[in-house]
Amino acid sequence: xxxxxxxxxxxxxxxxxxxxxxxxxxxxxxxxxxxxxxxxxxxxxxxxxxxxxxxxxxxxxxxxxxxxxxxxxxxxxxxxxxxxxxxxx
Amino acid sequence: xxxxxxxxxxxxxxxxxxxxxxxxxxxxxxxxxxxxxxxxxxxxxxxxxxxxxxxxxxxxxxxxxxxxxxxxxxxxxxxxxxxxxxxxxxxxxxxxxxxxxxxxxxxxxxxxxxxxxxxxxxxxxxxxxxxxxxxxxxxxxxxxxxxxxxxxxxxxxxxxxxxxxxxxxxxxxxxxxxxxxxxxxxxxxxxxxxxxxxxxxxxxxxxxxxxxxxxxxxxxxxxxxxxxxxxxxxxxxxxxxxxxxxxxxxxxxxxxxxxxxxxxxxxxxxxxxxxxxxxxxxxxxxxxxxxxxxxxxxxxxxxxxxxxxxxxxxxxxxxxxxxxxxxxxxxxxxxxxxxxxxxxxxxxxxxxxxxxxxxxxxxxxxxxxxxxxxxxxxxxxxxxxxxxxxxxxxxxxxxxxxxxxxxxxxxxxxxxxxxxxxxxxxxxxxxxxxxxxxxxxxxx
Numbered sequence: 001x002x003x004x005x006x007x008x009x010x011x012x013x014x015x016x017x018x019x020x021x022x023x024x025x026x027x028x029x030x031x032x033x034x035x036x037x038x039x040x041x042x043x044x045x046x047x048x049x050x051x052x053x054x055x056x057x058x059x060x061x062x063x064x065x066x067x068x069x070x071x072x073x074x075x076x077x078x079x080x081x082x083x084x085x086x087x088x089x
Numbered sequence: 090x091x092x093x094x095x096x097x098x099x100x101x102x103x104x105x106x107x108x109x110x111x112x113x114x115x116x117x118x119x120x121x122x123x124x125x126x127x128x129x130x131x132x133x134x135x136x137x138x139x140x141x142x143x144x145x146x147x148x149x150x151x152x153x154x155x156x157x158x159x160x161x162x163x164x165x166x167x168x169x170x171x172x173x174x175x176x177x178x179x180x181x182x183x184x185x186x187x188x189x190x191x192x193x194x195x196x197x198x199x200x201x202x203x204x205x206x207x208x209x210x211x212x213x214x215x216x217x218x219x220x221x222x223x224x225x226x227x228x229x230x231x232x233x234x235x236x237x238x239x240x241x242x243x244x245x246x247x248x249x250x251x252x253x254x255x256x257x258x259x260x261x262x263x264x265x266x267x268x269x270x271x272x273x274x275x276x277x278x279x280x281x282x283x284x285x286x287x288x289x290x291x292x293x294x295x296x297x298x299x300x301x302x303x304x305x306x307x308x309x310x311x312x313x314x315x316x317x318x319x320x321x322x323x324x325x326x327x328x329x330x331x332x333x334x335x336x337x338x339x340x341x342x343x344x345x346x347x348x349x350x351x352x353x354x355x356x357x358x359x360x361x362x363x364x365x366x367x368x369x370x371x372x373x374x375x376x377x378x379x380x381x382x383x384x385x386x387x388x389x390x391x392x393x394x395x396x397x398x399x400x401x402x403x404x405x406x407x408x409x410x411x412x413x414x415x416x417x418x419x420x421x422x423x424x425x426x427x428x429x430x431x432x433x434x435x436x437x438x439x440x441x442x443x444x445x446x447x448x449x450x451x452x453x454x455x456x457x458x459x460x461x462x463x464x465x466x467x468x469x470x471x472x473x474x475x476x477x478x479x480x481x482x483x484x485x486x487x488x489x490x491x492x493x494x495x496x497x498x499x500x501x502x503x504x505x506x507x508x509x510x511x512x513x514x515x516x517x518x519x520x521x522x523x524x525x526x527x528x529x530x531x532x533x
Contacts, residue, residue, distance in 0.1 A: 021470065023529075024482055024501040040487040042498030045293075046433050046468050049320050052294050056325055062296040 005032055009081045016077075019054035020047050032078040048074055061087040092212035093242045095121075095152060096281035100207065104280055106260065106305070107142045107201070107289040118207035121149035124200035129193060132178030133157045133221075136268065137164060142289035143184035143197045144267040145277045148220075150182075150200070152213045152238065160268045162223045162435065163494070172223070215239040222270055224364045224436055234270075234364045235403060243385070243401030244367040245278035251383045252358050252371045253283045254333045260305035262288045263312035264298060269434055270364045271337045275312045285310075295324035308332040315341045316433065316468050318349060328352040335360060337368070338434040339468075340422070346374040361422070365406040366397050370420070379419040388414060430459060432496045433468055442497055446473065449488045451480040454508050456516060457499050460525055472525060473499030476507055503528045 005013060005028065013027040016036075020043065030041070037043045052063045061084060063073070073083045098104055100115040112120075124146055128134065134151040136158050138144035151158045159179065161172050166189075173179060173192045181187065181194040184201075213219070219238040254261075261280065265272035280287040288305060292298040298321060302309060310333035313321075318336055321328065322345065331353040336346075337360040346357040361380055362368035370380040382388060386399045395412045398405045409431075411423040425431075428439050442457045455475035462469050477485055486502055505528060509520035 021500055024503060025486075029483060038495060040490040042486065042490045042495045042500070044433070044495035044498075046316055046496070049294070049316065050467070053320055053323055056295075060325075062324075062326065063294050064296045064300075 091215040115206035119205040124150035125153040147182040245282040249283035264317040
């Protein structure tokens with residue numbers, strides 16, 4: 001369990017900042033295993049929707065989930081990145 | 090004592106689509122009666138159901154038991170905990186057991202498997218306090234809106250008449266939660282009083298929404314918001330046929346409405362209202378920009394603002410928006426008082442958000458405000474300029490995130506040396522926007 005971002009996590013962090021207008025946050029400030037939504041980054045469900053759209057445009061994958069899974073996938077940067085990678089595999 | 094029916098549908102009519110199964114009105118009533126008999130104690134019902142059908146069942150059960158339903162402003166654990174602490178004799182109802190909830194709770198699952206059919210439609214006392222809607226999105230005391238059964242009942246009948254989908258049985262999918270007035274009036278009460286089938290899930294991502302709609306027979310309708318609708322049109326997934334699209338909570342641009350009407354081969358209706366008065370006006374943004382007040386309402390001027398009154402409302406409601414009313418009674422919306430903001434259907438006062446900011450240790454001066462609008466369908470977020478020489482941006486953001494709802498988290502959040510206050514101490518809007526634009530440009 002590393003607190004360091006992998007290169008693909010770094011790329012996703014940049015997309016998060018760009019798509020959600022979080023210019024005052026640096027990509028490396030998004031810690032891979034820190035709660036992404038509802039925590040100190042101040043992101044809500046509308047951000048999740050915006051982010052899903054940006055992900056579909058950038059990675060060409062459609063996020064689809066029932067409530068249960070959705071909560072887990074969006075838990076933190078790492079779980080979201082893992083999910084995107086599994087969809088692209 | 091006057092009584093009004095719980096619903097007005099034929100007992101044999103389908104009223105809900107729950108996980109692929111159609112429930113008749115008779116079965117819906119029987120399930121609600123079963124749940125009603127199992128409600129412990131005598132206090133209010135806190136309806137925390139995520140699933141739309143489960144929510145309807147819990148609301149009906151509470152009405153049948155003569156109990157008041159409490160609808161929290163959101164389902165954040167802190168909000169729910171506060172609400173339950175304030176109402177120790179209440180019972181929390183959900184379709185799943187909520188872990189860590191230290192309160193009496195009941196699961197609707199047992200009622201969902203009841204397959205009996207009721208033989209008559211029950212009546213509810215018109216004066217029963219059916220629901221209390223909590224509207225605040227920021228922490229601190231919420232404001233409460235009281236809804237007697239007469240108000241909810243009449244609102245539903247009025248809505249069906251003013252903008253309902255018409256006489257053909259329509260399947261209704263929604264992206265909005267039933268706890269919020271827009272979702273409650275359209276997705277729960279509309280099916281109780283108009284030939285509408287409520288579709289139980291609350292799909293989230295664009296692909297989920299489109300897939301669910303596509304599974305439903307036509308005619309079919311979608312209840313949503315500008316944010317969700319923009320998300321649908323921008324998704325790479327092709328749009329599907331939707332006969333009626335309803336939008337509320339923020340202005341819908343004519344461009345987006347046109348696109349939806351063309352690609353979904355349907356009609357887009359925008360509805361205006363507020364938690365206190367419910368839905369009260371409609372327009373079709375593709376064809377006109379002016380709003381039509383529902384016939385049951387009357388508008389009157391009260392100083393610089395307008396008030397709405399209606400037979401079914403407990404009291405007159407002063408609207409937060411500024412209106413410009415034409416001689417024919419139609420009106421346009423001209424913005425709202427600068428202190429009050431509505432983001433994603435949640436309300437807050439900028440003054441109280443700023444006070445929360447100023448209460449943070451190390452903050453010397455600061456303001457949370459609405460920056461100039463981005464001009465697209467994106468949610469317009471708030472911004473903050475803060476004087477806090479001892480704090481880093483990260484520390485500040487963390488402190489603020491603990492205190493305010495994410496919907497109101499200012500972004501950007503900028504540290505500055507001083508605010509451009511006038512000698513009187515006031516902060517002229519123009520100077521504020523100028524500083525804000527300069528800070529945004531220079532920041533990397």
